[in-house]
Amino acid sequence: MNDQSPKPWYRETWLWLVLAPLILVVLVSLTMVSIAFRHADDTVSDTYYKDSRMYHYTAGQDERARELELAALLQFNPETHVVSLDLTGAVEYPPALLLSLSHPVEEDLDHHIRLAQVSSGRYRGTYDGELHHRWYLRLMPQLDPEQHLDAEWRLKGEINFELGQAAPLNPAVQ
Known part of the structure; x- marks a missing residue:
């Protein structure tokens, strides 16, 4: 006698072929969603209009730096993680x-990076980690990065560590 009792549902081959x-x-899908969230691009600022209006406000910092004839030369030392800065201009050095x-x-x-004065017009500071590729630079006498709009002047530049x-730092050109 051939006993053909039905198997439990989870032992049926056709079920697993479908599932x-x-x-x-x-x-x-779950893997792709987790990768997308983990490696998401930075978003555009929601306040882009306000930021563009503030550009005109911060242009005064560049004007002031030009009036003071400010310029700087920035030097990074990747072995010691020390950054040196030589500042020139008609300014009382902070x-x-x-x-x-x-x-x-x-x-x-x-x-x-906070740069401390070591002599007249000469500053030094340290940084953590490795710096590679391209970076935008901004130098100002204001020590709180959140209050960068309150700085009297600013110098800008760009460096590519490759x-x-x-890198030289100068007032931004209008």
């Missing part, structure tokens, strides 16, 4: 300066 592609699609390094793509990689370890 396997569906389960695979769900797993791949005891400390703030150097902001802005990454062109990833906001999370931005750095703020090409060298030094």
Whole structure:
């Protein structure tokens, strides 16, 4: 006698042939969603109009730097992680300066380096981590990066660490 008792539902071959592609699609979808959230691009500022209006306000900082004939030369030392700055111009040298390094793509990689005065017009500071590729530079006498709009003057520049370890800083050109 041939006993053909039915198998439990989870032991049926046809069921797994139907469910396997569906389960695979769900797993791949969850993986893709987690990758998308983990590696999301930075978003455009919601206040872009306000930021563009503030550009005219901060242009006064560049004007003031031109009036004071300010210029600086920045030098990075990758072995010791020391950054040196030589500042020239008709200004009373502040005891400390703030150097902001802005990454062109990833906001999370931005750095703020406090530069202390070591002699007249000469500043030095240290930074953590390795610096590679291209960065935007901003130098100002205001030590709080959140209050950069209150700075009396600012100098700007750009550095590509693939090409060298030094960069000039000057007032932004209108």
